[in-house]
Amino acid sequence: MFRPENKPPESPGRELHIVFQRDALVSDMRSPELCLIAQEQVQQGDWTVLRRHFLGYWHEQPCYALEIDAVDQLDPMQFQTGNLYQILGRVDEQLFALAGRASQLLDWERDHRFCGRCGNEMQVDTDERAMRCAPCSTINYPRIAPCIIVLVTRGEELLLARNANFPQPMYSTLAGFVEAGETAEETLIREVREEVGVEVCNLKYFQSQSWPFPNQLMLGYFAEYAGGDIVCDEIEIADARWFHYSDLPMTPPISSISGQLIQHYIKHLN
DSSP, rough: OOOOSSSOOSOOOHHHHEEETTTTTEEETTTTTTSSHHHHHHHHOOOOEEEEEEEEEEEEEEEEEEEETTTOOOOOOTTTOOOOGGGGGSSHHHHHHHHHHHHHHHHHHHTTSSTTTTTBOOOOEEETEEETTTHHHHHHHOOOOOEEEEEEEETTTTEEEEESOOTTTTTBBEEEEOOOOOOOOHHHHHHHHHHHHEEEEEEEEEEEEETTTTTTEEEEEEEEEEEEOOOOOOOTTTEEEETTTTOOOOOOOOTHHHHHHHHHHHHHHE
């Protein structure tokens, strides 16, 4: 259970850390929780801490995001580095979300060290999750990029696409960023039209998921096919087609909102 807080405890306790080296997550391969590293392990490793950001409490233990120096040596028999994908589906959803939160907040703090308006150094505000510039009163909050992700359906068929960057033969639902001035629903209609050339109707909100690659908030929807032939965006979409729910290709895991959309719709059909 995670309880977010901005102000760190006054006295140190049994602290936990989610550690990054450059942009790579450090995982403890001897621990079932993988990305949670105890204070004594940080001290034993003699790592150089470049950045330390308080996140809140994981099962009532203080939890911090740490960035350590790229030159620090890690015990290869215990620690492994990689991106957040390496723990997706291997830890529970709350812990994955916490690791994603840690990654996003470290990136945000690193990118906002200096004020974009006057150039002075920014300070972390412990009253709220913000970086403040004392001289000019500029406030910067963590960046979140809203995206829609949608499963388009036609009866027992699902419209799935393979992104040009996907490893074959992975197919997924359609997704895209919300642009300035758009509603999520307007984005959905535009993105489906741009990516696969079809029209949709009867939009229905499903649920959301924080997706730290690097800082998206995925807004999940179902939509019904309304017309048009599939014409793929040649830059983003390598292939798109209708699949019967009983004969699907490789799709994203259930730990992702794309996988949850697909599985939820199949259960609805059955």
